[in-house]
Amino acid sequence: MSWFSRLLAVLNHRRPSPPPVPVPPQSAPPVMRVSVWAAEGGFAPVVGGMVTLDDPTWPSVAGVLEDGRLRFDLPAATQWGWAATLSVATTVINDQRIVLAADVDVALPPVWVPQSRLTTTGQFYYRDGQPFTIIQCSDFQVYERYLRGEDIHAVLSDRRDLGFNTLRVWLLNTSVCNIQPKDFPAFYTSLGPFLDLCDSYGLYVELTVFTQTETLMPSLAEQQAHYDQTVQAVGARFCFIEGANEYDQHDNAFDPNLNLWRPDGAIFDLCRASMGADSWACEPVIDSTRYHSNDTDEWQRRCAHNGMEMGDAYGKPNFANENTRPDSDPNTQHHYDAAAGAALLSAGSCFHSNAGKDSTVMTGNDRTCGQAWVAGAKSSDLSQRIYGYIHRTDLETSDVIRAYQRGTCIVLIHA
DSSP states (O other): OOHHHHHHHHHHTSOOOOOOOOOOOOOOOOEEEEEEEOTTSSBOOOOEEEEEESSTTSOOEEOEEETTEEEEEOOTTOOTTOEEEEEEESSSEEEEEEEOOSEEEEEOOOOOOOOOOEEEETTEEEETTEEEOEEEEEOTTHHHHHHTTOOOHHHHHHHHHHTOOEEEEESSBSSSSOBOGGGOTTTTTTHHHHHHHHHHTTOEEEEEEESSHHHHSOSHHHHHHHHHHHHHHHTTOOOEEEEESSTTSTTOOOOTTOOOOOOTTOOOEEEOOOOSTTOOOOSSOOSOEEEEOTTOTTHHHHHHHHHHHHHHHHTSOEEEEEOOOTTTOOOHHHHHHHHHHHHHHSSEEEEOOHHHHHTOOOOHHHHHHHHHHHHHHHHSOGGGTTSOEEEOGGGOOSSEEEEEEETTEEEEEEO
């Protein structure tokens, strides 16, 4: 038998091939259904949504309305438990963090309504016709942190929950902060959203435009461009603009030819500048003035009384926007008294602290004194501010160095 015949015989008698292994049908892609609840309860009237996985290689998926819920047909490789961002469209866009699951419930936050513009009558502020006092806290670095992409929500929550209503924020500085417009391409375009974010926490903002000006931004052209772009970015939002911090100190002064103008439609409160500790107002006065009591003798009474003197002199609001920190004076009674007196006699005051300089959550004595500050500011009956000032010398003792009265409200300043 030839080799060819033998090969044919082997091939003709080989074992039959096994049948093919059956392939199960492709499983349906995972489906996630999201129930959206309104802030006040019940289903929210959503118009659409989008879910985006943290993994940038995973495609975003648009939601489809189905029986009052959003249905998301996810890619087949999706795993439940993966982290994602859910954007829900109602009257506004709400972004929330979720983990993927077959059924997800989310609740919408209350719709943000911008705070009312503050108005002035004489030397006091009013909101919606009611007396309003500035309860400010230093937050020099919070805009820098925002520009660097840091999460500032914890700081804003901290200030709001403590009871502050205004932040003092610096826009040019390298001695305390590290913020210069040239270092941040989105410096001016981010300013409006930053103000809106603070406002959503019930916090007004005072923007200090210049510090270290002669070193960091010496030319008039640079200064004017910085000021112009700042006030244009503010737009029609209400805030406070302070031209410079302590104009008469260090190299903080801006060029005297700087035009501190206001764009059409702008409603911000404009102060030319603050001055050094226990100095008089920076003139010519525009909308309001500032006073600093930092580390002065009996600063707790100066914070209240000297601010009143400036308000009386110009017939415009004054608030003491930088005062002695707790690391220099840890006496909580002094912080309470300073804020109480400033609320009764002037337009308000600012709690200054190391946590405020760094824009971090307050702890330790910063927090204790901050709580005392807010309590003091809220202790004064603002309805009595319209009455004449009385110096109650009959109430003063070795422990009470000053006693101030307007109407029926009396504030004692302790030694």
